[in-house]
Amino acid sequence: MDKKRWYNSSLFLLIILLSGVLSATGQVKTENFRYLTRLVGTWEMRTRESMITEQWSRVNDSTFEGRTWRIVNADSVLQETMQLIRSTDAIYYIPTIKGQNNDQPVRFKLQVLKPEGFIAENPAHDFPKKITYRLKDERHLDAKVEGKQGNTYGEIIFQYKKKE
Numbered sequence: 001m002d003k004k005r006w007y008n009s010s011l012f013l014l015i016i017l018l019s020g021v022l023s024a025t026g027q028v029k030t031e032n033f034r035y036l037t038r039l040v041g042t043w044e045m046r047t048r049e050s051m052i053t054e055q056w057s058r059v060n061d062s063t064f065e066g067r068t069w070r071i072v073n074a075d076s077v078l079q080e081t082m083q084l085i086r087s088t089d090a091i092y093y094i095p096t097i098k099g100q101n102n103d104q105p106v107r108f109k110l111q112v113l114k115p116e117g118f119i120a121e122n123p124a125h126d127f128p129k130k131i132t133y134r135l136k137d138e139r140h141l142d143a144k145v146e147g148k149q150g151n152t153y154g155e156i157i158f159q160y161k162k163k164e
Contacts, residue, residue: 028111035113036113041055062086065081067081079098093131106122127149127154141162
């Protein structure tokens, strides 16, 4: 009888531990949406030919909006609009890039969300399949898009500095 009770107790404990581990891995907690507040502001990256500016604002408790501009001399061209949206069970990064995907938004589900950034993925999309935002500190932000196009792997890294 004692052996059976010990076995049942051990099995119950193992099930509890495994369910905790499985639920903790690979899930983004929607209550951590507040971490994205660190994106708010204007971020700039200078290239040889232009300045790329990414601006983020908080719309409400469940939405952030961003815009990316390419500025050459005095001319600015909107490159893309982005949204970070919290739904009841997930958070999505949704860019709309001018001239791509018939100018329609593409949803990337956040797979990782931490105070220092996020990783969003859409394995069904052609390129990119993965988008990573990483805040190195309060003034430096790296945004990386990556994935395969055919047999070739590619990545583009944007290294932004926060505008004062």
